[in-house]
Amino acid sequence: MSRSRTTVVDIAHAAGVSKSTVSLVLQGSPLVNEKTREKVNSVIADLGYVYNRGAANLRQARSKIVGIVVNDLTNSFFAELAVGMDMVVQSAGYVQFLAHSGESVDRQREVIASMRENGIAGLILSPARGTEAADLKPLIDSGIPVVVVVRNLSGAKVSTLLSDNYTGAKAAVRHLVSLGHTRIGFMGGFLDTAVFAERLRGYRDALQEAGIAADEALIVHSAPSRAGGVAAVERMMLLADRATAALCLNDAVAFGVCDGLRTVGIEPGKGFGVIGFDDVIEAKTAVPALTTVSVDPQGMGQRAAQLLLKQINAGGNEQESLVTSVRLVVRQSCGAPVRNNHLEEMA
Amino acid sequence: MSRSRTTVVDIAHAAGVSKSTVSLVLQGSPLVNEKTREKVNSVIADLGYVYNRGAANLRQARSKIVGIVVNDLTNSFFAELAVGMDMVVQSAGYVQFLAHSGESVDRQREVIASMRENGIAGLILSPARGTEAADLKPLIDSGIPVVVVVRNLSGAKVSTLLSDNYTGAKAAVRHLVSLGHTRIGFMGGFLDTAVFAERLRGYRDALQEAGIAADEALIVHSAPSRAGGVAAVERMMLLADRATAALCLNDAVAFGVCDGLRTVGIEPGKGFGVIGFDDVIEAKTAVPALTTVSVDPQGMGQRAAQLLLKQINAGGNEQESLVTSVRLVVRQSCGAPVRNNHLEEMA
DNA sequence: GGATATAATTGGAACGTTCCAAATATGTCA
């Protein structure tokens, strides 16, 4: 039940200047006299004025809002990614629409449309499974910069930021080989994502490099979640000649695999080597601490946001594709000697 | 590099009607003739028009944006809370600014100010530690509805949605008592939050009710995180007459406690009973599955969003305070007989 | 002191929508 908003005109009136001058002050223009600036600022504070960015956007057609759409916020990898983005977005003076698509392309389309109506200056998208390049076409054609992260979207004319899944997976498998494993599995994930394909390719190439024959039975698909990991390990246990270690699609699957191993009485890291991918925060404190390929989600989020802001400021729409490097973090879950704790191998 | 935005006037021109009519169509007004509506809609589709909600807000002074500020998105409890809110906010045709304060009051102040400038219709806040009622005063005075969730903010004239921490803690301790425990600890958390105080009060009252003398040594403070849980259990182990079971401040602490127990060779659920609080998704699949007080974060998020939308629509600013009920979910981590798996006790 | 440069300020138009009051079209009735 507040009386109508105070505006620049109210401020101008109270300070005895014109609205143009007030506007200049608000923008920190050097044109305005120091005395006047102080006067105006004090009136602003007195009247409890709040700037109306919407009105400003209307006039200048460039907003300070970025859109972020993430496929699954409940996965801590993406939550951390979002936090990283949040950090740089906020400190650049922007705000973000942050939405969760829940892997639904329809939902994703809706939120992007809604963000567009609300005038975003750019979009960072971690696409839901099944997203087509065409889905982003209208947005891109309208000249709004888009950065796609984590998952690739082939054919779209956008900037992308991916982690080096291939090299990371390869390094992980090499590590298992160096520990003497020869029956190495790959657990979790489905064929439909580029992330899966890349990691699997790294896995295959590392095996080949080591002269180990690939055994398709050791590649067990499952949902890319903790529950999926449990399911995967159950199926793995049914095999006559099962693996002695496995690279998991991500940390969530790896935790599930550890859970599953325990229920059949195998201690992860002793009877079976487990390597994850992502290095979420829990990886460090879990028991056993998880050996994993570190992607530094928060750092990746920051880099994505920086990339987007750069494109917004440049105005141009030349795309840029970055691959962020990853590194293998050796902890306890694959039976490495305990003294090697926290030792890091380059990947 | 797009030519200037197409506007209602362009549509009007192309469809041979006035801009007012186009506006009416956009709002789905029943006043406009069916033929005209179709014509206008087809032109809209042809020209790829995108509605400018900012301009609309300017005129009507009521936006379709809500602000959500959460203290820690990397904690999966809050991430799920956010997802719950997202669901109802989106389907009500709103978008959200979702920001992460990282427990920093300064940061929180900044993002709220920024959201205000961008014209939010309401705010849901899970306050950072140390937030004062006064921090929200200007926002509230300006007539914007605020819903505070999870943590209480005494003295603020806002609606609140809290979980029934007292009853939940009491139920958990009663359960431990019923299993025969008499030395029961309380682990994790610091005195500065209302959540901690309430859960501790429930713990104390349940002990008293059971005629068990309180032992302050069994209350061990720590950060409310997994790492904090590890630290807490280390200190607990130093005690001569240590606890045989503990209620933990939250699930994160409980997982840390389990980790810590394992490193000293105690199997959680066998040698030591552990109960968590929150029921995050991992609680179900962890090994051992965590007995915990279920708060249903996603449902709570939904309820918070509904409450906010209700207030936005009502326009009035009468506050409403809800306490959502919780229930004890008995799983394996406190040594309950396995056949009782998933049995639920009312709380 | 007048001319000139420089510093500071200003009114009005514009951004894309909604709202209002008024205008026009269409239908109905006697």
Added chain:
DNA sequence: TGACATATTTGGAACGTTCCAATTATATCC
């Protein structure tokens, strides 16, 4: 057909800002 009711459409003002070109105040020079 004229009067009236109802259905549909419409031009202009308004929302709160920024931008531009133009104006006014102040300093500097000879």
